Amino acid sequence: MIPTRAADVVVVGAGAAGLHAAVQAADGGASVLLLDADVRPGGQYHRQLPVEFGAVRPERAHHEQPAAADLIARLARHRRVTQRQQVTVWAAEPRVGGGALLYLADVSSGRAVDAGVIAAPRVVLATGAYDRTLPCPGADLPGVYTPGAARALLQGARIVPGHRVLVAGTGPFLLPVAAGLIDAGARLAGVLEANHTRGWVRRPRAMALAPEKVAEAARYTATLTRHRTRVRAGRAVVAVHGNGRVESATVAKLKPDWTIVPGSEKTVETDAVVVGYGFVPQLELALALGCDTEPGPDGSPVVAVDDAQLTSRPGVYAAGELTGVGGAVLAAAEGALAGLATALDLGTLGERGHAARASAWQGARARYRRFADALAAVYPVPDGWQSWLTEDTVVCRCERVRYGAVRDAVTAGATGLGTVCAATGCGRGRCQGRSCGAAVAGITATLSGVDGPAELPDPLALSARPVDTPIPLGQLAEDPDHPE
Structure with a gap:
């Protein structure tokens, strides 16, 4: 053409x-x-x-x-x-x-x-x-949403993802999502921030640079307060449970490196979990x-x-x-x-x-x-989240690749992100690694003993591809009558 x-x-x-x-x-x-x-x-x-x-x-x-x-x-x-x-x-x-x-x-x-x-x-x-997603046991159950997906449902279709929703992860984007859920009529089972946001106290000049954002956060916090909901810092969803869909979640207190504080786990009943860790x-x-x-x-x-x-x-x-x-x-x-x-x-x-x-x-x-x-300094994503994983935790939802398979691939010598994905199937599904890529890169880096994904030999393996967006083969053939 x-x-x-x-x-x-x-x-x-x-x-x-x-x-x-x-x-x-x-x-x-x-x-x-x-x-x-x-x-x-x-x-x-x-x-x-x-x-x-x-x-x-x-x-x-x-x-x-x-x-x-x-x-x-x-x-x-x-x-x-x-x-x-x-x-x-x-x-x-x-x-x-x-x-x-x-x-x-x-x-x-x-x-x-x-x-x-x-x-x-x-x-x-x-x-x-x-949305940056991190795997945990049960996170592949129906009823688990990213904050971006929940926001799209609320603003783009006025759809509430559940009746009793648990919001968790890290970053300021959790606040508008939680406030939007309340405004749409959902009950919140909790709002969990994995980091301790007291880091802002040490950065008053940064807050002064963005007064609009500070005021926006205050409005969302006021909405939560009116509905007797507060953000609980230093906590995360570390497992999700249910028979065919979300029914409950395990939440736990976290240490600064995001490993679990022993004995802090508790079960929260919920029919939807909105969880994300930035972008x-x-x-x-x-x-x-x-x-x-x-x-x-x-x-x-x-x-x-x-x-x-x-x-x-x-x-x-x-x-x-x-x-x-x-x-x-x-x-x-x-x-x-x-x-x-x-x-x-x-x-x-x-x-x-x-x-x-x-x-x-x-x-x-x-x-x-x-x-x-x-x-970035106040809302880091340390590697301790990997301690939440079990042998059978699904890390690539499209291809149902489990943590144990990634570990075995690295143990067998596949230390590059591309070779790990080739050996396990991570990134081969419809999302092409968009959902799992950051997490798989982090797991591969830790198992390989290097200091973060940037130190892998091919850190961009799941982002560099000849076809950016999945399209029907009929599109490539320029056949408008090609069936779906």
């Missing part, structure tokens, strides 16, 4: 970073194509109710960020912006002269109905992040384009960018969580700067206009990058 040029700038992802990149590039005079795999723009943080719900103001579903609705509406009217929803970029390769060739699949209604290859002179990758950047497209990575705030790999959000590849920019997890405000600032940089690079925006528009965003980026560093 002959590639077509769709726009001056192609933005992949319509979350906070992608929305701001698109509007700033377009305001700077560039034509923009905004691609997103979801039904509506907004991403996870600005998720909206479906049109079919008939809500008078569906875009106001996220009441904490009403400005997002105005931004989404503005993009919809912008004469230099074309939006395509339910379109996935399933592969990418560098383009001669800069930018990229992007291979698209329209998977609306679950069918491959359109395909295309576009030549993008400038690309902004704003692909976001995945993992979505690197697949960036790696396919050959972008360099570097350690992020928590030590995990992120896309390396310069002050203009330009990656190591000419014409390829990155913004948001894939350059380091730091929240929607940081993502918005990075997206805006990437969009402005593309317009400057293309010559549709002059130096003076760029400098005037970029100044405020640069300040916001600097503040929230420091705040992101503090988040």
Whole structure:
């Protein structure tokens, strides 16, 4: 298929970073194509109710960020912006002269109905992040959700995952999820934070950098307090139980290294467990384009960018969580700067206009990058969680790979992440390692005796793949009549 040029700038992802990149590039005079795999723009943080719900103001579903609705509406009217929803970029390769060739699949209604290859002179990758999941006995039971999944159900469909819900893990994202569950009518069996958040007391300057986030956390905490629910720190769900679905969970106090305090275990009745441990950047497209990575705030790999959000590849920019997890405000600032940089690079925006528009965003980026560093310090994920695992604990849900199989593979000499996955089947399922990858890498590193996944010979083995998103074979054959 002959590639077509769709726009001056192609933005992949319509979350906070992608929305701001698109509007700033377009305001700077560039034509923009905004691609997103979801039904509506907004991403996870600005998720909206479906049109079919008939809500008078569906875009106001996220009441904490009403400005997002105005931004989404503005993009919809912008004469230099074309939006395509339910379109996935399933592969990418560098383009001669800069930018990229992007291979698209329209998977609306679950069918491959359109395909295309576009030549993008400038690309902004704003692909976001995945929930970081950690295995524990029983975590593969129906009724166990990630915070992102629970949030998507609440904001995108007004569905409550259970009647009595236990929320656990680490990170500030647990607060809006817990408050949202309460607002939707669920009863909370508890809210457990694995870390001790007194770490914020030692970082008053970091809190002062992000007053909006402090106020937001206070609002969520007030909601929990009104319903007589408090966050219990230093505790975690270490096992889930049930006959065919979740019925109860074992919770325990944790030492600072996340090993269990002996004798602290107790059983909590619940019909749903929402558990997550922060986020993992979505690197697949960036790696396919050959972008360099570097350690992020928590030590995990992120896309390396310069002050203009330009990656190591000419014409390829990155913004948001894939350059380091730091929240929607940081993502918005990075997206805006990437969009402005593309317009400057293309010559549709002059130096003076760029400098005037970029100044405020640069300040916001600097503040929230420091705040992101503090988040990583206050909410670490130490390796002690691996002590919760048993021989039969499922670590890869797609392929039903158990902890014992990973241990046996490493014992037999498979010390690289890729060789462990080849020997066990981890990462071969539909999620392609997105759910289990971080955990399997951590387990492999510990069993191999190295200091973290970054020290493995192939730490990005589950993120570098020729096909980024699973698509029907009929899509590759360009057969719109191919059955599902």
